[in-house]
Amino acid sequence: MTTVADLVDLFESEATHDRPSEETPDVGIVMGSDSDLDVMAGAHEALTDLGFEEVTDYDDAPAGYSFESWVVSAHRTPDLMYAYAETAADRGVDVIIAGAGGKSADLPNMTASLAYPIPVVGVPxxxxxxxxxxxxxxxxxxxxxxxxxxxNAGLSAAQFLATDDPELAAELQALHDKQRDGVADVSLALHERGTPGFRASRD
Amino acid sequence: MTTVADLVDLFESEATHDRPSEETPDVGIVMGSDSDLDVMAGAHEALTDLGFEEVTDYDDAPAGYSFESWVVSAHRTPDLMYAYAETAADRGVDVIIAGAGGKSADLPNMTASLAYPIPVVGVPxxxxxxxxxxxxxxxxxxxxxxxxxxxNAGLSAAQFLATDDPELAAELQALHDKQRDGVADVSLALHERGTPGFRASRD
Amino acid sequence: MTTVADLVDLFESEATHDRPSEETPDVGIVMGSDSDLDVMAGAHEALTDLGFEEVTDYDDAPAGYSFESWVVSAHRTPDLMYAYAETAADRGVDVIIAGAGGKSADLPNMTASLAYPIPVVGVPxxxxxxxxxxxxxxxxxxxxxxxxxxxNAGLSAAQFLATDDPELAAELQALHDKQRDGVADVSLALHERGTPGFRASRD
Amino acid sequence: MTTVADLVDLFESEATHDRPSEETPDVGIVMGSDSDLDVMAGAHEALTDLGFEEVTDYDDAPAGYSFESWVVSAHRTPDLMYAYAETAADRGVDVIIAGAGGKSADLPNMTASLAYPIPVVGVPxxxxxxxxxxxxxxxxxxxxxxxxxxxNAGLSAAQFLATDDPELAAELQALHDKQRDGVADVSLALHERGTPGFRASRD
Amino acid sequence: MTTVADLVDLFESEATHDRPSEETPDVGIVMGSDSDLDVMAGAHEALTDLGFEEVTDYDDAPAGYSFESWVVSAHRTPDLMYAYAETAADRGVDVIIAGAGGKSADLPNMTASLAYPIPVVGVPxxxxxxxxxxxxxxxxxxxxxxxxxxxNAGLSAAQFLATDDPELAAELQALHDKQRDGVADVSLALHERGTPGFRASRD
Amino acid sequence: MTTVADLVDLFESEATHDRPSEETPDVGIVMGSDSDLDVMAGAHEALTDLGFEEVTDYDDAPAGYSFESWVVSAHRTPDLMYAYAETAADRGVDVIIAGAGGKSADLPNMTASLAYPIPVVGVPxxxxxxxxxxxxxxxxxxxxxxxxxxxNAGLSAAQFLATDDPELAAELQALHDKQRDGVADVSLALHERGTPGFRASRD
Amino acid sequence: MTTVADLVDLFESEATHDRPSEETPDVGIVMGSDSDLDVMAGAHEALTDLGFEEVTDYDDAPAGYSFESWVVSAHRTPDLMYAYAETAADRGVDVIIAGAGGKSADLPNMTASLAYPIPVVGVPxxxxxxxxxxxxxxxxxxxxxxxxxxxNAGLSAAQFLATDDPELAAELQALHDKQRDGVADVSLALHERGTPGFRASRD
Amino acid sequence: MTTVADLVDLFESEATHDRPSEETPDVGIVMGSDSDLDVMAGAHEALTDLGFEEVTDYDDAPAGYSFESWVVSAHRTPDLMYAYAETAADRGVDVIIAGAGGKSADLPNMTASLAYPIPVVGVPxxxxxxxxxxxxxxxxxxxxxxxxxxxNAGLSAAQFLATDDPELAAELQALHDKQRDGVADVSLALHERGTPGFRASRD
Structure with missing residues (x-):
């Protein structure tokens, strides 16, 4: 069994580990509970669509843009949240995506306060x-x-990183263009088949 | 595959095409996504109930009142939205019905701004x-x-057109009268059968 | 003192009066209480900006586009509301702007039902x-x-009438263009003076 | 087929019919659509629990307290609503229960205005x-x-009638007492069985 | 100084006092705090407009329709609320108007439960x-x-009492008619003076 | 059958019964209806997790921390609510958890007013x-x-009691620690398996 | 100038300081900003009404019940919040009242998580x-x-402490009784003077 | 007078102008109306606090980090919004802050769609x-x-730019630290003066 203290140690030890920038995760994804994962998986999807890879072992990290995923509960494990956010910069993270549910979704806020000046994208x-x-x-x-x-949080995180990386900006643009042409296709199909014909063709 | 640019070209070319007024669609129906179609199909239903026909081929348009349907996304294809709305008057459209979902339903607003002074009925x-x-x-x-x-948006669009067309006004009235007598029928049935009898008769 | 019955008589007598179309009000403005007038005066302003004149005497009506204003309470004078709305078509009104306050703003709805198929623009x-x-x-x-x-309700009413009147459409466009250039002026002023300079210049 | 005009005639003819008070419905239940009936049937249930009977034929009315049910749409049949409400007093109705759905639930309001001073209980x-x-x-x-x-609207209507009828007040009290003892039974069962035992006993 | 117990005693003693019905208040007005009085004074105004008088001394009550006013706090003096409501019927009260502020406006609800089957009109x-x-x-x-x-709560309370008192119904109608003619006056003034003229005349 | 009066008698008789403090329930759980029990069972769960036992027979009470459960309706049995709350202190209850549904959830409020100064935790x-x-x-x-x-209401009730009982505080801490380590386990699993792997492992 | 680090040191040093329980603050009041103080001063007022004194110097603490006040910002000084809450138990605090404004009022939540199992009363x-x-x-x-x-948060904090202190319970009761008699006074005044008389007497 | 076309020309000409990156504004601030400026001035304040300068003349731009401010109305000048957003990348803008009021605050959304992949921070x-x-x-x-x-939008824009600029990150940290010590100062003052003393000292 893993304890909160184990993970706190892991983050603190990584923070002192002087890994080269390209081996550390560019984006950190945290969520308040694994029950949030079905919603938060969209960030994984967007980053993967853009060519990012998920880091699952700090000692065997992918070469290009990458991200990592953790469950961190503001209310049940506040010390884990502190450790994650306060060590983020030293662990090489550039942007954090933090999601939480409920009415008191404190994780994104507290992470933003603790990890500052790293930008945090909050996902309700x-x-x-x-x-x-x-x-x-x-x-x-x-x-x-x-x-x-x-x-969209995944796309935004990439947009922040792309402010000084034209290649990543081009990746973002390419992903967008694919989407746009899908709209054009469906638009013409609706027009040419007419409303009843188009609806029938979908069923 | 159709691109957004193809459709922009189509609208711009139609705008310069000097078709006679009776061959152009009187009402344009646009929606932000084809996932909005099940909701937006009501406009098709109302206009069809009033005798309008759907234009699916600009070169083979119906003779009487008509309408056209397109998917146009404000956020994913803003240039398509511009082209559609800015050419609407020159393409002979008199009224636009624009529907969009989500909290940022910008399509109806932006279309109203761009197609002005053509009246736009927004459908949330x-x-x-x-x-x-x-x-x-x-x-x-x-x-x-x-x-x-x-x-109702379909009815309203027809009401705008009927301000100077007594025949269309008569169509609107006839459709309404049918509805009214339906209310009278059901009202008397409830009264005469009594509440339990009426409910039983419906099952 | 005027009674509700007096006004009901007036509307019914006007309805049988066969006035030429250009002598009847094109737009009817009704509101639930004269305490709504400060809000509803915007419709007067827009229509006046577009060259419409207010009809204050049915026997001495202006020649061009015109409108009339009445107080009609759905809850306190339902019979007056009925008489106004049911005679509207016969009195030559083409579009109605109906405003009401409170949570039960029934006047626009009931007017729309009673005056149908005349289009009604509701103003909350x-x-x-x-x-x-x-x-x-x-x-x-x-x-x-x-x-x-x-x-905006005033502009919309004019838009409905302009679907078959290019001159009115041109009036609408001209009013809009004036607005647009005002935005350009202020935009350049902000840019060139900078934020503090611009704010200072406004005080 | 019944027309709205038929029902308007029926209400107006009943209003001139001088039936003895005990043969007219004490409570009128109206609703905007028969799709509201599943909700509005509660009024029927409460009045029936109190010994009221439903009038389904004006010429063969029950002897004691009674009520009637009609579908009346404010927006689709405003004239039917007027006729129903304005003749209510003359038809011997003492209290009206009016239910409507949607955001513009005008039927209860308009009925209250038109049937005044008869009290109307509105049911959203x-x-x-x-x-x-x-x-x-x-x-x-x-x-x-x-x-x-x-x-509850049914109970309230009966409460209004009971302000001068101790027997009806006693009926209301008896209905209430039955309810109270049901609470006592279930309360003791929960206490004595304990939470898990009680939950198990319910399944 | 008066204690809560003093008032409880007063209500209980009045309940055993066999006063003739015409000497007891027909309507009881209660509110959660005297800070609610500016809002609740409307009930006083309506009842007074209808000829009701306020009872300020049980031993010297007015002859006709009357009402009484008390401050009763559900949360600070629950026993006073109980005593007031449970003795209301025996003290001759026929209808209660209960007003309370805040999000937990329990006074009207609890009074309705305790005074049942006397009808209670709740005023938020x-x-x-x-x-x-x-x-x-x-x-x-x-x-x-x-x-x-x-x-309106005052009017409603009178409507309940008027279900078996045609004279009170006539009072209610007369008050209403005055209102209606006021609407007609202002409506004609707006029409004849026009919007700017009418607004100027009000200032 | 049990009547409300029977339960009122029971509470009043218990209040005069001089039971030793360790034989009386420390926490009272009340709810407005047994339909609230599925929600309110969480209080039972929390207190049980902390070693509390449910009292189901006053004459055979558990030795350690304990609680009792009752259904008490503010609106249908206000006298039962009074009796429960006013006797609570004399019956040895230290904290009350009161739950109610609907928009007028008066039971927690009224219980708090009547049982004061015993602290009440309200559960909407x-x-x-x-x-x-x-x-x-x-x-x-x-x-x-x-x-x-x-x-959480169950935990809070225990927290109030723990302000002077270090052993109960330790129980609360132990329950919390178990939870925390569950978060650590799932967090590491997500990180090491990666998002798709973790999701797959859950199915 | 004081730094956040100075205060963190102060709390940590107090936590190791073995002061007798009667010299430590029983209640801790924290708020997110001194702009919250006008709202939060109510806790001070309630506790003072009950005889509590404010601790302003740890080395010169009052003898009886006491409380302390601090500004602690969750978002601007998360480390200060951690230090305050995590040392609270060791510094002898039994109950915390935590207030914060805005939509992300994280201070009460985070304090509750960090100071657990000490009960926290949150004040929005x-x-x-x-x-x-x-x-x-x-x-x-x-x-x-x-x-x-x-x-009320101040009263609640005292209620928690009073679960094992009959004297403090008596203080709470006495404060309440004063309030109750104030209601009785104003109630009789309203009744006897009548609505207009009472309102006049207030001005 | 400036026209919208003049500004469109300006943006398009700047886009073709090949200025060195350090002479172009890093952040673009746009707002829907100059009535939004009092709210939007906060972005100016934050960026100025961080050492950014406002560009008021493209031909005389500041050397370091800079920003520009424009009024751009989505609904009144949609073509100006298009021109601004579509040329932003070519004009050297890296981040846009877009603010708009009202319920249809389309400017931020549309700007984000048009300027993509430049990140846009929306300010309601x-x-x-x-x-x-x-x-x-x-x-x-x-x-x-x-x-x-x-x-905060100003700070966030700087955070995005700081993901690859440690100096700017240090500026952000320094600004934050000043704030933190302000909290510590006020916190100690509240504690030491006590609530009444502190409040008095503020007046």
Missing amino acids: VQEKSVDSVIGMPKGAPITAVDAGKSY | VQEKSVDSVIGMPKGAPITAVDAGKSY | VQEKSVDSVIGMPKGAPITAVDAGKSY | VQEKSVDSVIGMPKGAPITAVDAGKSY | VQEKSVDSVIGMPKGAPITAVDAGKSY | VQEKSVDSVIGMPKGAPITAVDAGKSY | VQEKSVDSVIGMPKGAPITAVDAGKSY | VQEKSVDSVIGMPKGAPITAVDAGKSY
Whole structure:
């Protein structure tokens, strides 16, 4: 069995480990509970769509852009949250995506406060989590996506990294273009088949 | 495969095409995604109930009142939205019905701004889309129906056209009268059978 | 003193009066109480901006586009509301703008039902009136503007009339263009003066 | 087929019919659509629990307390609503229970305005109907129950009638006492069996 | 100084006092705090408009319709609330108007439960009190007016009493008619003066 | 059959019974209806997790920490609620957990007022019950948990008792530690298996 | 100037300081900003009304019940919040009252998680803070008062302490009794003077 | 007078202008109306606090980090919004802060769609703008701050730029540290003066 103390030790030891930047995860994904994973998997999907790989072993990290995933509960394991967020910069993380559900979705906020100045994208896992995620006071920045939009959080994290990487910007653009042409296809199909014909063709 | 650019070209070319007014669609129906179609099909139903026909081929348009349907995404294909709305007047469209879902249902608003002075009836596809559809600032008009009420949007579009067409007004009245007598029938049935009898008769 | 019966008589007598179309009001503005007038005056402003004139005497009506204004309470004078709305078509009204406040803003809805197929633009006079104005069932159309946006309701009413009047469409466009250039002016001023300079220049 | 005009005639003819008070319905139940009946049937249930009978034929009315049921749509059949409510007093109705769904639940309000001074108990058929039902302006009274609580509306109607009928008051009290002892039974069962035992006994 | 026990004694002693019905208050007005009085004074205004008089001394009561006013706090003086409500019938009260503010506006609900089968009209003193006042479970009836509408609560209480008193019904009708003609006056003034003229005339 | 009066007698007789403190229930759990039990069972679960036992027979009570469960309806059996709450202190209860559903969740509030100064933890059984449970005026204290969180209410009740009992505090800590390590386990599993692997392993 | 590190040191040093229980603060009051103090001062008022004294110097603490006040920001000084909450038990604090404003009112939640098993009463400083304060997940208990009700939070904290201190319970009862008689006084005054007389007497 | 076309030309000409990266604005601030400037000025404040300078003349740009400010209305000048956003990358802008008020706050969303893959921080200028700003569909990313929190938007924009600039990260940290010590100062002052003393000292 793993204890919270074990993980705290792991993060603190990684922070002192002087790994080259390309071997550390660029994006950290944390969520308050594994019951949030079905919603948070969108961040995994977006980053994977853009060519990022998931780090599952710090000693055997992928070469290009990468990310890692952890469960960290603000209310049940506040010390784990502290350790994760305070060591993030030293562990080489550049952007954090933090998701939580419920009305008191404190994980994104607290992570943003503790990991500052690393930017944190908050993901409200439920509609009722939006207010709590977005409502930070002056001087304590977080940016948030809409409830459940972890796919967009993944894109946003990549956008932040792309401000100084034209290749990543090009990846983002290519992904977008694919989407756009899908809209054009379906639009013409609706027009040419007419409403009843198009609906019938979908069934 | 169709690209967004193909459709932009199509709209721009139609705009320069000098078709006679009776061969162009009177009503344009646009929606943000084909997943909105089940809700938006109500506009098709209402216009069809009033004798309008759907245009599926610009070169082979019906003779009387007609409408067309397109998918146009404000957020994924903003240039397609621009092209559709800015060419609408020149393509002979008189009224637009625009539906979108989500909390940022920008399609109806932006279409209203771009197609102005053509009137646009906004259809919030979900309850949470109402605020975003209706909330335009002074000087940027849109009128909206309630969430999901695309059937009423179809009736409203016809009402606008009927302000100078007594025959279309008569069609609208006839459709209404049929409805009214349905209410009278069911009302008397409830009264005469009594509550338990009426409920039993429905099962 | 005027009684409700006096006004009912007036509307019914006007309905039988066979006035030429250009002498009747094109737009009717009704509101639930004169306490709504400060909000509803926006419709007057928009229509006046577009060259419409207010009819204050049926026997001495203006020659061009015109509108009329009445107080009609759904809850305190339901018979007056009926008489106004049911005679509207026969009195030559083409579009109605109906505003009401409170949570039970029934005037726009009931007017839309009674005056049908004349299109009615509902104006929720207060934020809390929006739901009640917009929420009509299938088959009972109304279109609505946002709370307090009676100016836009005036523009929308004109848009409906302009579907077959290019001159009115041109008036609408001209009014819009003036607005747009105001935005450009202020935008350049902000940019060139910078934020502190611009704010100082406004005080 | 029945037309709206047929029912309007029926109400107006009943209003001139001088039936003895004990042969007319004491309570009128109206609803905007027969799709509201499953919710509104609670009023039937409560009145029946109190010994009221449903009138299904004006010429063959029950001897004691009675009620009648009709479908009346504010938005689709406003003239039917007028006729029903304006003749209610002359037809011997003492209290009206009016239910409607949607956000523009105008039927209870308009009925209260038209049938005044007969008291009307408004029943919001859906949660979103509450605001529209309850929000009447000063001078236009209605009282309302909570969404879907038509059973309580039936009790309330009886309470109004019982202000001058001790026997009916006793009926109301007897119905209440039965309920109270049901609470006592279940309370002792929970206590004595304990939480797990009680839950098991329910399955 | 008066204690809660003094008032409990007073209500209990009045309950055993066999006063003739015309000497007891027909309507009881209770509110949770004297800070609610500015809102609740509307009930006083309506009843006074209808000819009711306020009872301020049980031994010197007015002859006709009358009402009484008390402060009774559900949360701070629950025993006073019990005593008031449970003795109401025996003290000759026929209808109770109960107002409370805050989100836990328990006074109207609890009074309705304790004074049953006397009908209680709940007055939510603030907007946020509406849900709590209206939300009673099946079998525990209350009817409510909108937030702050104590004037309408006064009218409703009179409507309940008027179900068997044609004279009181006539009083209610007369009050209403005055209101209606006021609407007609202002409506004609707006029409004839036009919007700017009417607004100027009000200032 | 049990009557409300029987239970009132039971509570009053227990109140005069001079049982030693260790034989009386430390925590009282009350709810407005047995339909609330599935939600309220969380309090049973938490207290049981901490070693409390349920009292089902006052004459045969467990030796250590204990609690009791009753159904008490504020609106249908207000006298039962009074008797329960007013005798609580004399019956040896130290903390009450009170749950109710609906919008008028008066049971927790009224119990808090009547049992004062015993602390009451209010449990809103539904989301819509939160406002009504929490909204007490100054001077009438209650503390509440979130909708449906009766498990936490059980923990909180134990926390109040633990302010002077280090052993109970240790029980609370031990229960917490178990939870924490569960988070650590799942966190490491997610990290090491990666998102797709972890999701697959759950199915 | 004081740094966050200075305060962290202070709390940690106090935690190792073995002061006798009667010299340590029984209640800790923390708030997210000194702009919350006007709202949070109610806790000070309630505790002072009950005879508690404020500790302003750990080396010169009052003899009886006492409390302390600190500003601790979850988002701007998360390490200070950790130090305060994690040392609370060792510093002799028995109950914490934690208030915060905004939509992300994390201070009460995080304090409850960190100081557990010490009970924390959360005070939402603004209406919009309620959801965030109350919405804790299963296993992470907090109890909350309504927005701005810090006075009640003070009473509740005392209620928790009074579960094993009959004298403090008596203090709570005495404070309550004073309040009750105030209600009785004002109630009789309203009744005897009548509504207009009473209102006049207040001005 | 400036026209919209003039500004469109300006942006398009700047886009073709091959300025060195250090002479172009790093951050673009746009808002829907100059009435939003009082709220949006927070972004100016934050960026200035971090050493950024405002560009007011493209030909005379500051050397270090810089930003620019423009008014761009989505609904009144959609073509200006297009031109601004589509040229942003070519004009050297790396991050955009876009603020808008009202319920249809389309500017941030549309700018995010048009300027993609440049990251856009949306600022809802009013509380009611939050939903519309945050609610983007899958594949159309935006991140948002809370209503009115343009200061935080400025910090976030800098955080994005700092992911590859340790010096800017240090600036962000230094600004934060100043804030933290302010909290420590006020916290100790509250503790040492006590609540009444501290409040007195503030007045």
